[in-house]
Amino acid sequence: MLPTAPLRDLARSVGFDLVGFARAEPIEPRFLLSWLEAGYAADMDWMGERAEERLDVGRLLPGAKTVISFVNNYYRDEEPSKGSPIARYARGRDYHSTLRDRMKAFRKAIIQMAPGLGTYGSVDSGPLMEKVWAARAGLGYVGKNGCFITEPFGSWVLLATLVIDVEVDEYADGPTADRCGACRRCLVSCPTGALVGNSQVNAGACLSYQTIENREREVPEPFRFKFNNLIFGCDICQQVCPLNRKPVFAEHPRFAPRAVAELGTLELAGLTTEQYEQLIPGTALARARYDVLRRNAVYALGVARQADARHLLEKLSDDSSELVRSAAQWALRQLVP
Ligand code: B12
Ligand code: SF4
Ligand code: SF4
Incomplete structure (x- = not known):
């Protein structure tokens, strides 16, 4: 023991x-x-x-x-x-x-x-x-x-x-007390209704899943419209949570944001393979792959109706990746008033 x-x-x-x-x-x-x-x-x-x-x-x-x-x-x-x-x-x-x-x-x-x-x-x-x-x-x-x-x-x-495979001398008694009480902020704030009750998440409807795990297909249109300055993972249901009101700064340099965290959607949509190789390996973003990251950023540009993105979107609508191409064509259609 x-x-x-x-x-x-x-x-x-x-x-x-x-x-x-x-x-x-x-x-x-x-x-x-x-x-x-x-x-x-x-x-x-x-x-x-x-x-x-x-x-x-x-x-x-x-x-x-x-x-x-x-x-x-x-x-x-x-x-x-x-x-x-x-x-x-x-x-x-x-x-x-x-x-x-x-x-x-x-x-x-x-x-x-x-x-x-x-x-x-x-x-x-x-x-x-x-x-x-x-x-x-x-x-x-x-x-x-x-x-x-x-x-x-x-x-x-x-x-x-x-x-x-050995015992220890003391075990916990189980979960700490539930502090959610009557609060429902996360449930009402989730943009896609992915929180279905009893702490269950319908992953298919969760933007974290759509931006990270859905790597082979286009994102269904209703979810694309929720890519509001959001291209990898989603923090909305944590940001609104009152139990997160007093966050503690994580001192260790390994948690410090890397250069990629400075980039906006326009820069991320236009990432070259060289920039990708420089910025992404060694971060959790690598899971989404080059084309998926760009696909997501392109959707976000469409949602933002970002007029200064037109030139890049036109270029990407000819991209070698089918995912990026179709996302760019969709985003261009959103720019049209
Ligand atoms: C699949 C998965 C996802 C899916 C599904 C999310 C989900 N909530 O299940 C998707 C892709 C959507 C996802 C998203 C995210 N994920 Co994720 N994900 C996982 C993974 C691989 C499995 C989770 C799982 O088993 N789900 C299945 C359901 C049935 O189980 P459950 O989530 O545990 O929930 C049930 C039980 O906990 C049970 N329960 C509750 N209390 C108790 C107590 C007892 C005693 C018992 C028996 C049961 C029980 O009730 C819950 C509802 O049924 C884990 C890693 C791992 N291997 O565990 C990471 C993990 C949960 N993810 C993590 C993170 C960081 C995220 C994101 C925050 C990332 C982001 N910013 O985008 C989001 C959060 C989305 C959200 N609101 O949950 C962290 C957890 C962070 C945290 N504080 O909870 C984990 C643990 C990875 C890690 N090692 O740190 N994720
Ligand atoms: S991570 Fe975003 S999409 Fe997923 S349940 Fe939370 S708020 Fe909803
Ligand atoms: S916002 Fe936080 S405290 Fe409120 S219900 Fe959701 S998880 Fe619980």
């Missing part, structure tokens, strides 16, 4: 802001299954394909006993004058590598404390329900906006999760 006190110190020393411990018991299937059955995963088939593992970490690590959940605050208040069209979490260095590096350092140190320890770690990409584990580990709760909300940092947090 491992003592939690030194593990808490260790988590802090490798750079995590919060850490909690939960018993590695299976998750009630209804949360995931009802979400999948309702079709809320849209085209993210990978969400259903490994559902059994998502519901039972014992399938990821035989003999799993404990799930350690880590939280990092990422909030920075630097904001270009017109506001960046990139969601906050994606403006700095790719958070996957930041949290993964911290978790690797943590893992290396506990293996020295407990040689032979079995582990399975994930930041975002593994078949784990990270918000459920963070809730079980007592670090906060899932709000009506579908985001994990902590007491000290609100929802401006990212999660990492480590499963281990």
Whole structure:
């Protein structure tokens, strides 16, 4: 059995802001299954394909006993004058590598404390329900906006999760108290009605999904019209949340916005491949790929009816990418009064 006190110190020393411990018991299937059955995963088939593992970490690590959940605050208040069209979490260095590096350092140190320890770690990409584990580990709760909300940092947090095959001396009692109460701000502010109640998000209707995960197709027209200075991810349901009113500045330079966060939609729509190679690798924006990023920025120019974009849009309506071409033709039609 491992003592939690030194593990808490260790988590802090490798750079995590919060850490909690939960018993590695299976998750009630209804949360995931009802979400999948309702079709809320849209085209993210990978969400259903490994559902059994998502519901039972014992399938990821035989003999799993404990799930350690880590939280990092990422909030920075630097904001270009017109506001960046990139969601906050994606403006700095790719958070996957930041949290993964911290978790690797943590893992290396506990293996020295407990040689032979079995582990399975994930930041975002593994078949784990990270918000459920963070809730079980007592670090906060899932709000009506579908985001994990902590007491000290609100929802401006990212999660990492480590499963281990030994017990610890103290486990959390489960989620902290729900602080949403009668508030419905996120529900009424979501531009696409993606928040469907009970903290569930209909991903297909969420602008975060449409700008990041919908990479093969055109974005359905009603959603395009909501690309209002928004081209990668969406923060609206977090910005309006009163529990995010007192954000804490994330000191670590890895969370500092990179040069790409200074660019507006016009510059992003007109990115050359050379600029893309210079600005995007190493940030979370890389997930959207060159053409998808430009497609999104082009939609946003159409929504803004930005007259000074006409020349660029005309050029892009001949682009080699079908996605960009059709987006530019659509955007040009929006410019016509
Ligand atoms: C799929 C996914 C998405 C989808 C769907 C969003 C969603 N809310 O499910 C899309 C593409 C839309 C998305 C968007 C975003 N995402 Co995302 N996403 C994921 C991913 C890969 C899986 C989430 C999942 O399992 N969803 C399925 C549903 C069924 O489960 P759920 O979300 O956990 O919600 C249910 C349970 O939590 C249950 N529940 C609530 N409390 C409790 C307590 C207990 C004890 C139990 C048993 C159950 C339970 O009720 C909820 C409703 O049914 C996770 C990483 C991971 N592997 O976990 C990141 C993750 C959730 N995303 C993250 C981020 C940062 C975002 C964005 C903020 C990015 C952005 N700015 O655009 C947005 C937020 C949109 C929103 N309002 O939720 C962060 C979480 C940040 C936070 N504070 O919550 C995660 C954890 C990645 C990470 N490692 O940091 N995302
Ligand atoms: S991220 Fe944006 S589109 Fe998605 S639920 Fe929140 S407000 Fe709605
Ligand atoms: S906006 Fe209100 S209802 Fe939505 S998550 Fe925040 S406190 Fe909860």
